[in-house]
Amino acid sequence: MTLSSTTPRPLIAGNWKMNGLSTALEEARAVAAALEDEPAAARIAIFPPATLLHRLSQALENSPVLTGGQDCHDKASGAHTGDIAAEMIADAGGKLVICGHSERRCDHGETSEQVAGKAEAAAEAGLEPIVCVGEALATREAGDAVSFVVQQVRDSLPATLAGKAFSVAYEPLWAIGTGKTASVDNIVEMHAAIRGELRSIFGEAGKVVPILYGGSVKPDNAGEILAAAEVGGALVGGASLKAADFLAIIRAAQA
Secondary structure (H helix, E strand, C coil), X not given: CCCCCCCCCXXXXXXXCCCCCHHHHHHHHHHHHHHHHCCCCCEEEEECCHHHHHHXXXXXXXXXXXXXXXXXXXXXXXXXXXXCEHHHHHHCCCCEEEECCHHHHHHHCCCHHHHHHHHHHHHXXXXXXXXXXXXXXXXXXXXXXXXXXXXXXXXXCCHHHCCCCCEEEECCHHHCCCCXXXXXXXXXXXXXXXXXXXXXXXXXXXXXXXXXECCCCCHHHHHHHHCCCCCCEEEECHHHCCHHHHXXXXXXXXX
């Protein structure tokens, strides 16, 4: 991945999803220790379940690894049992938050408008949102993938993100946890379309917003994916749970 003075460092984000008990902290410590010895070209972040966020943030304090939340509410506080406010994530040591992951959209029916509200709340709390978009297999097979995702980008990014740090993650639903991966041509086409929409919304600033790819990223395909045009990092699922696998992906961003 070629970097310049005007290109942000790539972001490799490990989403642990609903996985991880106290013992998982050792895997994160192993990642941090390896990066202390051999610094990465990319920024690194781990998104544990909420039960581990504070402990993980403490364990990784002063390390090269950032932490973040997997979701946040669009309200700052209130009667929302089971939800977590963006400010709570920041209070627990998180620096970033994932908004609109496909599993939230599918399992919880989140709309792009709700995702935009969460991204806005995250930025207001000083967090860096990663806003996720992506199409189902039926949408791709119908030939509507690009237009669908571009509309998601348009509807999921509030104008208030202008001038603030955020990224977009493209994650085709049919390639998440299935072992399938979009072809490099698929990725390049979609990331180019997302870039065009980012420029339309945010002007010159839209040229440098990182666009991550997420969808069964593994050590054996990370290099090819991260070298593709307009790929500014990766949103990694299962492969981020083991230090060795996650480090292999991180090292793939070195070139």
